[in-house]
Amino acid sequence: MSALALGRVVPDFTLPSTAGEEFHLRAASGKPLVLYFYPRDDTPGCTLEGQDFQRLLASFKRAGVRVCGVSRDTLASHHKFCEKFAFGFELLSDADGSVCKLFDVIREKNMYGRKVLGIERSTFLIDAAGKLRQEWRKLKIDGHAAQVLEAAKAL
Numbered sequence: 001m002s003a004l005a006l007g008r009v010v011p012d013f014t015l016p017s018t019a020g021e022e023f024h025l026r027a028a029s030g031k032p033l034v035l036y037f038y039p040r041d042d043t044p045g046c047t048l049e050g051q052d053f054q055r056l057l058a059s060f061k062r063a064g065v066r067v068c069g070v071s072r073d074t075l076a077s078h079h080k081f082c083e084k085f086a087f088g089f090e091l092l093s094d095a096d097g098s099v100c101k102l103f104d105v106i107r108e109k110n111m112y113g114r115k116v117l118g119i120e121r122s123t124f125l126i127d128a129a130g131k132l133r134q135e136w137r138k139l140k141i142d143g144h145a146a147q148v149l150e151a152a153k154a155l
Contacts, residue, residue, distance in 0.1 A: 052145035
């Protein structure tokens with residue numbers, strides 16, 4: 001079960017980032033943050049989701065909102081994914097799954113008839129004070145990034 005609750009401060013964490021230095025949640029405070037969790041680099045759904053956030057990245061930046069994608073893939077895999085699709089936002093590597101557990105996004109999935117644990121596509125909006133303001137779980141990709149942008153602008 002997640003230790004997170006809407007309106008509560010998200011506990012600090014640190015993850016390797018494609019930005020070239022470690023991402024520290026506390027250091028990211030002062031402006032809103034979108035953390036979107038996705039299952040795997042360079043897969044059709046995850047690519048489409050990343051491209052949607054990229055398409056709206058200038059609008060997120062104008063609104064003063066930082067966007068970061070998170071998966072359990074390695075930093076090397078993230079770099080390839082970013083380069084291949086020219087993502088202008090950073091991807092965070094949660095190789096041990098600790099931040100995925102914090103946000104309670106690990107779920108049992110059925111892959112080709114066998115059960116595996118994987119990331120359930122989820123997005124979290126954290127305000128400038130570090131409080132969780134909104135979450136989207138079991139989301140549909142189509143139109144999701146635009147919905148997150150509107151919620152972020154409303155902060």
